[in-house]
Amino acid sequence: MADNKNNYAVHVRDVSKTFGVGATAVPALKGVNFDAREGELLMIVGPSGCGKTTLLSAIAGTLQFDTGEIDVFGSALQKMSKNENSAFRRQNIGFIFQEFHLIPTLNAVENVSVPLLINGVSRAVAERKAHALLAQVGLEGRGHESPLNLSGGQQQRVAIARALVHEPRLIICDEPTSALDKENGARIMELLRQVARAPGRCVVVVTHDNRIFHHADRMTEMEDGRVARVAEINGGHSSSFIPN
Amino acid sequence: MYHIALKMLLGNRSKYIVLVSGITFATLLMTQQSAIFCGLMLWTTGSLQNMRAKVWVTDPKVEQVNEVRQLRDTDVGRVRSVEGTAWAVPLFWGLQQAKLADGRFKQIQLVGLESATLVGRPYRMVAGRIEDVRLPNAVVIDELAIVRLSAGRPKPIGLGDTFEINDREARVVGICRTAKSFFGMPYIFTTYDQALQFAPKTRKMLSFILAEPAEGWTAEATAVAITRATGLRAYTEKNFFWATIRWYFVNTGIPMSFGITILLGFAVGVAVSGQTFYTFVLENLRHLGALKAMGASDGLLARMLILQAFTVGLIGYGLGIGLTSLFGALGLEKGEPPFMLPYQVPLGALAVVLFICVFAALLGIRQIRKLEPAIVFRG
Ligand SMILES: Nc1ncnc2c1ncn2[C@@H]1O[C@H](COP(=O)(O)OP(=O)(O)OP(=O)(O)O)[C@@H](O)[C@H]1O
Numbered sequence A: 001m002a003d004n005k006n007n008y009a010v011h012v013r014d015v016s017k018t019f020g021v022g023a024t025a026v027p028a029l030k031g032v033n034f035d036a037r038e039g040e041l042l043m044i045v046g047p048s049g050c051g052k053t054t055l056l057s058a059i060a061g062t063l064q065f066d067t068g069e070i071d072v073f074g075s076a077l078q079k080m081s082k083n084e085n086s087a088f089r090r091q092n093i094g095f096i097f098q099e100f101h102l103i104p105t106l107n108a109v110e111n112v113s114v115p116l117l118i119n120g121v122s123r124a125v126a127e128r129k130a131h132a133l134l135a136q137v138g139l140e141g142r143g144h145e146s147p148l149n150l151s152g153g154q155q156q157r158v159a160i161a162r163a164l165v166h167e168p169r170l171i172i173c174d175e176p177t178s179a180l181d182k183e184n185g186a187r188i189m190e191l192l193r194q195v196a197r198a199p200g201r202c203v204v205v206v207t208h209d210n211r212i213f214h215h216a217d218r219m220t221e222m223e224d225g226r227v228a229r230v231a232e233i234n235g236g237h238s239s240s241f242i243p244n
Numbered sequence B: 001m002y003h004i005a006l007k008m009l010l011g012n013r014s015k016y017i018v019l020v021s022g023i024t025f026a027t028l029l030m031t032q033q034s035a036i037f038c039g040l041m042l043w044t045t046g047s048l049q050n051m052r053a054k055v056w057v058t059d060p061k062v063e064q065v066n067e068v069r070q071l072r073d074t075d076v077g078r079v080r081s082v083e084g085t086a087w088a089v090p091l092f093w094g095l096q097q098a099k100l101a102d103g104r105f106k107q108i109q110l111v112g113l114e115s116a117t118l119v120g121r122p123y124r125m126v127a128g129r130i131e132d133v134r135l136p137n138a139v140v141i142d143e144l145a146i147v148r149l150s151a152g153r154p155k156p157i158g159l160g161d162t163f164e165i166n167d168r169e170a171r172v173v174g175i176c177r178t179a180k181s182f183f184g185m186p187y188i189f190t191t192y193d194q195a196l197q198f199a200p201k202t203r204k205m206l207s208f209i210l211a212e213p214a215e216g217w218t219a220e221a222t223a224v225a226i227t228r229a230t231g232l233r234a235y236t237e238k239n240f241f242w243a244t245i246r247w248y249f250v251n252t253g254i255p256m257s258f259g260i261t262i263l264l265g266f267a268v269g270v271a272v273s274g275q276t277f278y279t280f281v282l283e284n285l286r287h288l289g290a291l292k293a294m295g296a297s298d299g300l301l302a303r304m305l306i307l308q309a310f311t312v313g314l315i316g317y318g319l320g321i322g323l324t325s326l327f328g329a330l331g332l333e334k335g336e337p338p339f340m341l342p343y344q345v346p347l348g349a350l351a352v353v354l355f356i357c358v359f360a361a362l363l364g365i366r367q368i369r370k371l372e373p374a375i376v377f378r379g
């Protein structure tokens, strides 16, 4: 990886993004500056419509932004071609979506093996690793079940196993706990925190869910397309930070 | 990833069934109708299959084998004397009335073979001997005749039984197998001279002259020589076969009506399968978007779609061809409806099915290319 500025996992400078043109144009990001460090779990919070998901999509490389720079582990996203971008995503980024996005016609193991398969790993190896990951998230022996037969919490754990199976360095989560009860949400966050602490990793979580705020290492608050504040949360105690 | 693609396809049971049945139905409709059409076309050449000769000589205006314009008796001699002709014999063919035991009448195709050589004789005898048609009033009937002429008898008509052709008694001395003809009437064979007795008298009675090329002559060369020398029309067997089919193709509505059904099968295939596959892709767009976000390239997703489309296509095609063959086998057992499946038909259907698959896959691939992976973050 190229020069990695101050151990930044994600380095965002003056990024803006406007949806649409003319009278209907919606400026979703208006010059965002933002960093995420290696080894941390960073949360992005803020009111609805302030641009959290847009920022996350840009960091993940799934959304083209208009101006500015985003470095992920030293690679400049704005300089990548479409193919380089998707190759970068499949190697370096794990996704956890709010809606899980598990494929219902595949069982849990197959769902988890998908990122490895996309990376060209053989089916046998991919499924062996998928089984191991499922065991790690507490779903040992449930690998052959369809996601439809699993509870919401279990489905989210399958999704997390899928996000981790190819050992990506950056894990991107949009509202990972919104479909879960408090207990399940807490378990998921604990898991993500462990992942974030692993060397050379970083977890970025967008959330509204104030029940999980204390799991963050740092919090970034957005307002109207900009980063308003960043707060350190030391040992789970927020310093002067009360969003919304 | 390809097993994932197949699982995504097969997991959606109802869509999968609709997709496969669409292709099956289209394949069935296209190949079965084509086979009936080919079979029907083959039937128009029934006489050519039942009276074999290398060269057929007709009136100059005759365009196909089921059309008769009588020749002069002297024409046989003129053909015989053409260089390149080994021999030439007269043949009588005409639609006549047979009277059944119950008093009803049935149409038959009466064939009169030159009695010395019996050229044009049936290709297979089931009972009796063809040579016995030389006996007075003797006829050889085909198997269809047993079905058609047995009404009013205690048991089916057989060897030794008699019936009337145009009020003249005919005695069955043999039973033969024939190929089906377009008219669907039984063939009754007798000698040329007796045929003239059975048939009502007219000024000219000679239907065709059958000729054999001389040693070292091809049928084509002999036919050309006969036409040039006599002014009559001479066809090789093969040319007469295709001329007959061409005539029915051009002069009847048969190709049109079958063509419409075949086109319908094609349209159903494209519409149902193309459309269903498209909605299948649309319904899966969320998942495809997630795969794309996770770094699956457009190329990989496109190959997955192509695999899905072709899996459906080939399974549907196989089932369709299977059903058509089953239909054909049942039909061939009864001899009806007409059925012939030359290899070009399944090959053509395969091409059409592959076209449908490509079409369906392209629709899906277009969607994938347009797909923004960021949609997976939207609810
Ligand atoms: N694809 C799009 N086309 C047009 N406008 C969009 C699109 N995506 C987002 N927007 C707009 O951009 C703004 C920021 O949206 P974004 O989804 O990033 O907000 P958010 O902070 O994630 O909100 P929420 O908390 O409700 O998820 C909103 O005004 C939204 O309507």
Ligand SMILES: [Mg+2]
Pocket (backbone or CB within 6 Å): A052, A053, A054
């Ligand atoms: Mg959002």
